[in-house]
Amino acid sequence: MKDYSAIGEKDDAPRLMEVSTDCVVFGYGIDGLKVMLIEIGASELKGKWALPGDRVYVDEDLDQAAVRVLKELTGLENIPLQQAHTFGDADRVPGKRVVTIGFYTIINKMDVRPTPSKWADAASWFDVNNIPQLTFDHNAIITYALQKLRNRLRHSNRRTPLWESVLPEHFTLSELQHFYEVVLDRKFDKGNFRKKLNEMPYLIETEIFQTDVSHRPARLFKYDRKTHEKYAY
Amino acid sequence: MKDYSAIGEKDDAPRLMEVSTDCVVFGYGIDGLKVMLIEIGASELKGKWALPGDRVYVDEDLDQAAVRVLKELTGLENIPLQQAHTFGDADRVPGKRVVTIGFYTIINKMDVRPTPSKWADAASWFDVNNIPQLTFDHNAIITYALQKLRNRLRHSNRRTPLWESVLPEHFTLSELQHFYEVVLDRKFDKGNFRKKLNEMPYLIETEIFQTDVSHRPARLFKYDRKTHEKYAY
């Protein structure tokens, strides 16, 4: 166990601080895009709404911490998160110095049942256009995460698509289009949208069709990770 | 001075850690894109090359810290930096926990004269395609920052353009094109590049022309911040 502290100045004034992760979990549903918030059940902040977030352990990677913290506060297990931005203004938390790394992810609301624990009194979904006043700079963190989410859906074709973890294994193209429309908050033309999808060879057409729908049954598609890795230029 | 520590668990095991900023300063020059590195002059890392970086003060914003650290180690003063990504794997620095926020910026090599100080024995430019083995994960930080730099030059038209702080107040369109070519590492067609520039109304044509050049003198342009803010949709 080497000690590299000599790299800094000799004046080893305490420059230690708390590091936390805050998790922006977007929830996809037919009724729009939501964000998971918790109600604080301890300290003088009791009753206030906030992002699920807590301090990082000293021996824990940041992305691990985000996953753990999310599970501890909301019960959502094994949800991987992406780093969005780090917030570290000296006065962002009154009374002490806390640097927080903002993470984000998107899941299907139907896939989970949030159950608050630890110091969270409640854990529920809020519409992304109707977020209450949150603690500290959490509103800004959400704004930033939402930008990242949307940019990723628009541009990045190399990484695994956002909808991979949101849509069921087999899905219709209209379901996929609806996902884009909800996340990007705009409408798409059906024909043009499908043309766009033709550029994604990792979107595999199956021989399965909808049943029991009162209109022409749609063909189901699936995402193929292997084909994607081949085409991930 | 309120104390919010009750938000966490009662088990107040020490979860404090060091937070640092690492600065990726890209240098634009006719000879290509460079990165500023320092040679470490203290500790058992003496002689190794690294990014200019150091711990953040407890009462200091992160972006302030980046500016200060850069000045302290390389003498480069008042260079604002953008956040790129935070690196915080538990084992990224052997022997202790250090979370570092990677910042980046680009300047004109001609505008500065790097002068190492504090624990930096040297501060010099390295070609971006020929970076030596650096300490810790600094090579990865550069890779990440370079991606951010390029993406910003390609996409973001809302923020002040990258070249605002790199080119002189008055510049020719060919100088601007050369900047793009160096940063993005590709050639552009002259005519098409200029058509692209027509979409930037904040690029103002002046009545000044080059002199003493052995070819047709080029018209000089300037960047107009006010016009840009109007068009920053």
Added chain:
DNA sequence: ACAAAAGTGTTTTGTGTACACCCATGG
């Protein structure tokens, strides 16, 4: 027969790229 959504094709418009050409200056 009708509603409702699936699915396909066509037309128009705009953008990216290649390339040809003329212009003004110094030597």
Added chain:
DNA sequence: CCATGGGTGTACACAAAACACTTTTGT
């Protein structure tokens, strides 16, 4: 008058957007 880079215009390929039309199911 030539070399050198400045500056502009045209033509083509392709992608994006608008929209019209056919298909297949349940009721």
